[in-house]
Amino acid sequence: MSTEKSHQLPLQGVTVIELGTIIAGPFAGSLLAEMGATVIKIEQPVQGDGLRQSGPKINGVPIWWGVASRNKKCISLNLKNPLGIEVFKKLILKADVLIENYRPGVLDKLGIGNSTLHTLVPKLIILSISGYGKDGSYATKPGFGKIAEGFSGIVPLTGHPDEPPLYNGFSLADASSGLYGSFMINMLLLDEDRKNISIDLALYEPLLEMLAFQFHSPNAPAMRQGTNNPYGWGLPENTITYPTLQSRDNHWFQIKLDTQNCSALKKQFISTHEKNFENDLIDWSRSKTMHEIFSQLSDSDIPVSIVQNGETLASEPYFKSRGDVVQATHPSLGEFPVPGFFPKYERSNKNTAFRAPQIGEDNEVILKDFLNIDPETYQQLLDQNVI
Numbered sequence: 085m086s087t088e089k090s091h092q093l094p095l096q097g098v099t100v101i102e103l104g105t106i107i108a109g110p111f112a113g114s115l116l117a118e119m120g121a122t123v124i125k126i127e128q129p130v131q132g133d134g135l136r137q138s139g140p141k142i143n144g145v146p147i148w149w150g151v152a153s154r155n156k157k158c159i160s161l162n163l164k165n166p167l168g169i170e171v172f173k174k175l176i177l178k179a180d181v182l183i184e185n186y187r188p189g190v191l192d193k194l195g196i197g198n199s200t201l202h203t204l205v206p207k208l209i210i211l212s213i214s215g216y217g218k219d220g221s222y223a224t225k226p227g228f229g230k231i232a233e234g235f236s237g238i239v240p241l242t243g244h245p246d247e248p249p250l251y252n253g254f255s256l257a258d259a260s261s262g263l264y265g266s267f268m269i270n271m272l273l274l275d276e277d278r279k280n281i282s283i284d285l286a287l288y289e290p291l292l293e294m295l296a297f298q299f300h301s302p303n304a305p306a307m308r309q310g311t312n313n314p315y316g317w318g319l320p321e322n323t324i325t326y327p328t329l330q331s332r333d334n335h336w337f338q339i340k341l342d343t344q345n346c347s348a349l350k351k352q353f354i355s356t357h358e359k360n361f362e363n364d365l366i367d368w369s370r371s372k373t374m375h376e377i378f379s380q381l382s383d384s385d386i387p388v389s390i391v392q393n394g395e396t397l398a399s400e401p402y403f404k405s406r407g408d409v410v411q412a413t414h415p416s417l418g419e420f421p422v423p424g425f426f427p428k429y430e431r432s433n434k435n436t437a438f439r440a441p442q443i444g445e446d447n448e449v450i451l452k453d454f455l456n457i458d459p460e461t462y463q464q465l466l467d468q469n470v471i
Contacts, residue, residue: 093118095116095273098121098181098273099180100180101124101126101175101182102183104125104183104184104185105186109262111259113125120434126161126172128161129160129161129469136443145416145417157450159444167464167468169194169196175455176204176205178454180207184213207278210281210283211265211283214227219284233252235288238291241295257290257291330370331374332371337377398421
């Protein structure tokens, strides 16, 4: 039987306080918000989250910020002010989850460490993301996503053996930590008897687990094997490659080459000796349009894909048909493309595609309506620059 509740997003009724900055913590909060949680993001007054100043802007509107903050309520709060701490504790009393990615010890110095918060709310789930975790000799070192990627072991997988290792061109450690953290929160929310739950997640740890095959590399040192080695040190005798080639009409595409596919290419499209196959493959690709290449390779059941980039992602018809790219509407920007919601879930149409709130835009609705702070106290918070 269909009921109103059955059409709710799965985390509706869960309240999350997001005390994170830039990427890792906020990404975890975004994933929870898109599943229906009420996520209240706390920023510092005046300067706000650093993500506001990151990435491209259109007419002064930060696009990354508008995607990261959609479906959240954003308030400003000075946690160095005792009144700010009082407001924070009131929020915690109504929360199920706290997400923070400060350096270990910062919240303790503010008087809102884990033990204090669990005394207030024993069932509170606290996710703490930091560079190196809360224990160990590196705990107090400053952490950063790209540093964490190097520490995890992923950076040396890319690049040629005689050249410096290369890192990925996006925030892989931050995003992976946010993903792992939100997954763990979801699992723990199922435990009705939970008590004093603290998740300690280092930025490098998700990648370390994903790269477990590196731990044992017999008969060979840990060495880069070129940017086109798809499996790093995991399959040292691997014969599969994924070359990136360019068509006559200047589109980049990628194909999977193995023994069977190479034979099919040689037989049907390329007449060459083995030692010249790579060069002949390049010449063949440059002699064909992208449409011709896709047609020929698809008929031969050879995996092929166009290589998307920042200019083509938003206009790819397949992404639009899947809802992977959706149109957002903004009062001053009009319509423009943004990422959709993943994985596919029929109720995700309840989500907002884009929202770039000003610092403290939701102060009144959260502090007055949600916390029931009286007008006189609210004015005091404004006068003392607490919010």
